[in-house]
Amino acid sequence: MPLSWVEIDLSALRYNFMQVRQHLLRETQILGVVKSDAYGHGMVPVAKELAQSGCRFLGVSKYWEAEKLRNAGLKLPILVLLGIEPEEMHGAIAQNIRPVLFRLDHARSLSHAAMKLQKTAPFHVKVDTGMGRLGVPHETFSSFLGQLKELPGLHMEGILSHFSAADEADKTHSELQVARFREALQLAREYGFNFSYAHIANSAGLLDLPHAQFQLVRPGIMLYGSPPSDEILHPVPLRPVMALKTRVMQVKQVPAGQPIGYGKTFTTPRSMKIATLPVGYDDGYSRLLSNQGAVLIKGQRAPLVGRVSMNLITVDVTHIQNVCEEDESVLLGQQGTDRISAEEMACLCKTISYEIFCSLGRNRNRHFLNASFSE
Ligand SMILES: Cc1ncc(COP(=O)(O)O)c(C=O)c1O
Structure with missing residues (x-):
């Protein structure tokens, strides 16, 4: 019996x-972003479920992630968002893995x-329309395309860019990015590239900027049940996918x-009932939750008292009747009618739900519930 576990x-x-x-x-169509172990949710089972649901592409950061998906039997086209290294190019072409x-x-x-293998290699090209991170600067995209056009054995399957602030209520910068993206698409057409997929929208973009959906969207966080931010103008109902649970070790x-x-850091102001739970920052449970966070026991909130340590936390259960050793406790997710959300934890940790998922998802004991695919 594991001391703590994540349910997906x-x-x-x-x-x-x-x-x-x-x-x-x-x-x-949809490219499911399953990079970083599907934001901590388990890349292979998540990818299998998305494939079953009708996803068109899978998106990962690194080449080894794409190889892992292929080795697990996933057949969908895979896009490697951070590009691939020269020594990985042969393998990518052979395994139908597309670099950005x-x-x-x-x-x-x-x-x-591609020439060596006598094959045509599909790829997607990334243009930086205002994120200032990866991508060919939109100002020099034309000259990049000109040089790309000279290279044999390549097929530009898609052109992408990435929003930097689509999750903010003010869409001015996003609209500028869309306008630059349209110019980039037009340039590529003028150079004679015959691409099938233009894509710029992450979760926030697909929700709030429907005119920027083009032929493909790249949702990540929405799939995992968390809104991209609390400034989204057109939110939709979502169901959290991840829960973190443990059992009371001592009361x-x-x-x-x-x-x-x-x-x-905490001294009992009166006689109190304290439960100790076997979860700590080694499990990705942030130390910033010390004296701030709460867990659910018997459907009620038990506030953290004292610091989060490497493997243990302590919670106040004075107000909860009949708490016993081995009682289940929920650190993320629902118990009874109450829920601890990733957004709530993120707010206490001054971060975003993305980081909460990636951290808690490192738990080695992951249980996958309600799969629709067969192994
Ligand atoms: C290139 C790219 N596309 C799409 C996404 C998915 O974004 P989100 O999780 O906000 O939907 C990410 C995530 O960071 C990304 O880096």
Whole structure:
């Protein structure tokens, strides 16, 4: 019996996928972003569920993630968002893995590998329309395309960009990005590139900027049941996919004046009932939740008292009747009628739900519930 475990509800993932689907223009398809172990949710089972639901592409950050999906039997086209290294080009072509290109030397390596294998290598090219991160700057895109056009053995399947602030209520910058993106698409057409997929929209973009859905959208966080931010103008109902659970390890009545945990940051103001739970920052449970967070026991909130340590936390259960050792406790997710959400935890940790999922998802004991695919 593990001390703590993460539950991944794949029926919630399917529900969220349908919410994306219903929000899209009819011709728009979905690239499910499963990078970083599907934001901590487990890349392979999540990808299998998305494939079953009608996803058109899968998106990962790194080449080894794409290889892992192929080794697990996933057949969908895979896009490697951070591009691939020259020594990985052969393998990518052979395994139907598409790189994102934003450097000419990478394009030359891909062309070289394609010629050697006597194949045509599909790729997507990334243009930076205002994120200031990866991508060919939109100002120099024309010259990049000109040089790309000279390289044999390549097929530009798609052109992408990435929104930097689509999750903010003010869409001025996003609209500028869309306008620059349209110019980039027009340029590529003028150079004679015959691409099938233009894509710029993440979850926030597909919700709030429907005219920027083009032929493909790239949702991540929405699929995992969390809204991209609280400024979204057109939110849709979502179901959280991840829960973190544990069991009470010890309960004890302590006297008034008892310091709790490292650093004596909490001292009992009166006699209190304290439950100790076997979860800590080693499990991705942030130390910033010390004296701030709460867990659910018997459907009621038990506030954290004292510091989060490496493997343990302590919570106040004075007000909860009959708490016993081995009682189940929910640190993320629903119990009874109450829920601890990733957004609530993120707010306390001054971060975003994305980071909460990635951190808690490192838990080695992951249970996948309600899968629709067979192994
Ligand atoms: C290139 C790219 N596309 C799409 C996404 C998905 O974004 P979101 O999780 O906000 O939907 C990400 C995530 O960071 C990304 O890096």
